[in-house]
Amino acid sequence: MSEDRRLMVLRAIVQDYVQTSEPVGSKALVERHHLGVSAATVRNDMALLEEEGLIHAPHTSAGRVPTDAGYRVFVDRLSAVKPLGQGERRAIGQFLQGAVDLDDVVDRTVRLLASLTRQVAVVQYPSLTRSTVRHIELVPMGSSHLMIVLIVNTGRVEQRVVDTGRVLTDPTGEALVASIRSGINEVAAGVPFTVAATRLRRLVDEADDADRAALEAVVSALGDALVEEREERVVLAGQANLARAGADFPRSIGPILEALEEHVTLLRLLGQLGDDPELVSVRIGSENPVTGLQTTSLVSMGYGSGSERVASLGVLGPTRMDYPTTMASVRAVARYVTEILDENQAT
Known part of the structure; x- marks a missing residue:
């Protein structure tokens, strides 16, 4: 035969x-x-x-x-992921380009994926620990307080307000703010945040005694921002689509919904991608290590800034899935999100 x-x-x-x-x-x-x-x-x-x-x-x-094995052979034998039509690509681009900040990008992305695929969409927030510092701005507030604005290459913006213990409204204080702003950007801008944190601590150690307390307050606040962002997050949309596919889950969708509530589990699954940023990953049925998800398939892809993958996005649905179209949708959206992050980094 x-x-x-x-x-x-x-x-x-x-x-x-x-x-x-x-x-x-x-x-x-x-x-x-x-x-x-x-x-x-x-x-x-x-x-x-x-x-x-x-x-x-x-x-x-x-x-x-x-x-599951049959689906796997089918997916592996796809010669290439078919591209979406020009109209579909244009619609995706227009919808995502209207985003005003990273939170809006993530929100639009997860809703768009759920709508395109009629599955559960999952989008991972970029982690500061895998991102780079774009710029740190210092804005005086009152006589001794500073607002610290941390701008990351992914578009994320973090703000902190600290009391420097110094008068910042006179010429000496203005010169101190300018000096700190220049110094922290010189060592931190354009490098991964974890590296920037080490360099900033060294900057404190090398500072003059008179300026060290104010610089320490700024650097400590930046360090706090990093610690708070180490716990990565995911956003979901389209869970109701599981109910519409109820016939594909003969037992119950309960275990699936319970697994989806475990964001740590989803982050682990999304993190198990290959090194190729252009690869669409497909995990089918029993290939999923999570018991509650073994009647589902997860189609995912990394996105990032430049060639670096800073997070992942994807969709989860029944194994009876239109894999070619779903893979094309996930890839197209991931590429557009990457383009948006690249534009944010360039501006």
Whole structure:
């Protein structure tokens, strides 16, 4: 038997089952697909596919449905992720380009993914520990207080207010603010925040005694911002889509919803991507290490600034998923988010 034909039959079964949610029989395959062989030959091919564990009969009938292994072969044999249409790409770009800050980018992205794919969308916030400092601004407030504005390459903005213990409204105080602003940006701008933190501590150690207390207050506040942001976050949208796919979860969607509430688990799954920033990762059914998610598939991809991946996004839904379209949607959105972050870094 031709292996190419057998894979053609598997592909046809996956496509029909995804579209109809009904077990697929040999007669339907011959009628709907140009396989160039008889129904008897297709039945033989299906029997061998079943022996290989790629399809199975959900009940006593002539129809077959793909297994997790069958979906995996189907996904792995995709020659390339098909691009979205020009209109779809334009709509994605216009929707995301309207974002005003990082929080808005994340919110728009997760809602867009859920709408495009009709699945549960998951977007990870960029972590400061994997980002770089773009600029640190100091804004005097009152006689001795400073607002510290930390601007990160991903577009995130963190603010802190500290009491320097020094009068900042006279010429000496204004010169001190300018000196601190210049010094911290010289050592911190353009480098990863974790590296910047070390350099800033060294700057305190090397400061004049008269200025050290004020500089210490600024550097400590920046350090606090880093500690608070080490706990990464994810944002979800489209959980109601699971209920619409209830037939794909014969037992209950309860365990899936419980797993989705464990953001640490989602962060771990999103973090298990390869080093290739252009790769769309697909984890199917039993490939998911989390018990509650083993009836689902997770399609994800990293996004970032430049060639560095600073976070991930993706969608989660039933294994009976339109993988080519879902993978194309995830890839397109990830690329647009990366472009937005690059633009934020350049401006």
